[in-house]
Amino acid sequence: MFAALAAWLRQRRVPFQENAAIGPHLVLGIGGAVRLLIRPRDAGQRLVVLRHLAGGGERPYLVIGGGSNIAFPDGLVQAAVLLAQGGKTPPAPxxxxxxxxxxxxxxxxxxxxxxxxxxxxxxxxxxxxxxxxxxxxxxxxxxxxxxxxxxxxxxxxxxxxxxxxxxxxxxxxxxxxxxxxxxxxxxxxxxxxxxxxxxxxxxxxxxxxxxxxxxxxxRHPSYRLASAGCFFKNPQVGGAKISAGKIIEESGLKNTTLGALAVAAEHANFLLNRGGGTFADLQRLEEKIRAAVAARTGIVLEREVIYVSPDGKKY
Ligand SMILES: Cc1cc2nc3c(=O)[nH]c(=O)nc-3n(C[C@H](O)[C@H](O)[C@H](O)COP(=O)(O)OP(=O)(O)OC[C@H]3O[C@@H](n4cnc5c(N)ncnc54)[C@H](O)[C@@H]3O)c2cc1C
Structure with missing residues (x-):
């Protein structure tokens, strides 16, 4: 299924890589590899590829932009991932x-x-x-x-x-x-x-x-540090939104570490990848925070950051 897609891309000279590392394309830097990583040269090529991917039926694919709100699993994701980025000379608005x-x-x-x-x-x-x-x-x-x-x-x-x-x-x-x-x-x-x-x-x-x-x-951790911004949504309590960062901080979780991951000191809703962080650790840290917050406040935090399953589905 991916061999046919690779041949189609090759024929049309669309840049792509097979079994490509995805982590370097994500701001949080967490993810193993994807079956095909497609990087269209411009908006015209992007359109042609997207029409082909979507029209092709059951083949799993997903589109990412800047990769700043998403994390991939540690192994190989059986999906084609298209980077929808403007390229060197994006069309002017x-x-x-x-x-x-x-x-x-x-x-x-x-x-x-x-x-x-x-x-x-x-x-x-x-x-x-x-x-x-x-x-x-x-x-x-x-x-x-x-x-x-x-x-x-x-x-x-x-x-x-x-x-x-x-x-x-x-x-x-x-x-x-x-x-x-x-x-x-x-x-x-x-x-x-x-x-x-x-x-x-x-x-x-x-x-x-x-x-x-x-x-x-x-107020936020340095932009040089790998994160995905606010990890959890701000929960709605009694008709008003309250800060997830504040609740996580009040639950005593600031600076908590798990493997290479850490809850940021500057803002407790930012989870940082200090280098080499894994998806498995990210999920463990997520659960640890959710359980501690639920035990203290009864609030069950909802993840804002998107995860991708091994078969290429976002959840
Ligand atoms: C330091 C930092 C600060 C942040 N601050 C904020 C903040 O203040 N507020 C906030 O809301 N978010 C914030 N974020 C999270 C994130 O930057 C935003 O959600 C951002 O808008 C995601 O854009 P992206 O292009 O990186 O999307 P990606 O992470 O690439 O993708 C996010 C979702 O959009 C979909 N998508 C991307 N491009 C397309 C497309 N062309 N067509 C269809 N679907 C597409 C993807 O499939 C995925 O579902 C922050 C992140 C960081 C790292």
């Missing part, structure tokens, strides 16, 4: 000033997008400042910060659906929830996003982008 909208390639990374926003006077996306990854990944997980998230700005998207058809969907198709959408665990792929922008001065946008980044840099 398009500004539709009259319509208050921006269209952007889903593989574009958040930080270059914010630089473009400041240069173009497209405000409203500064909450993405300091969130690693791509806009497609951000939309799939409904990423957010500072009281805003992708569901507040997303108007529509061009996608490849589960049957390999390219089509435009509106925001309702995402079924947005807190840090979740139908794309998070689904197999549909995002190609282009249409986002609502608030016109603003470039200087004000750049200043807010810097301010948000500074807030993070002073």
């Amino acid at each position: 398009l500004l539709f000033a009259d319509e208050g909208a921006v269209e952007v390639d889903a593989g574009m990374r958040n930080q270059p997008f914010l630089a473009w926003c400041a240069a173009s006077g497209a405000g409203g996306f500064e909450f993405l400042s300091g969130i690693p990854g791509t806009l497609g990944g951000a939309a799939a997980v409904n990423a957010g910060a500072f009281g805003r998230s992708m569901s507040d700005v997303l108007l529509a998207a061009d996608i490849v659906d589960g049957q390999g058809r390219q089509r435009r969907v509106n925001a309702a198709h995402f079924g947005f929830r807190y840090r979740d959408s139908s794309f998070k665990l689904g197999c549909e792929a995002l190609l282009t996003l249409r986002l609502r922008h608030d016109p603003g001065s470039g200087e004000a946008i750049a200043a807010r982008t810097r301010e948000y980044l500074e807030y993070r840099v002073t």
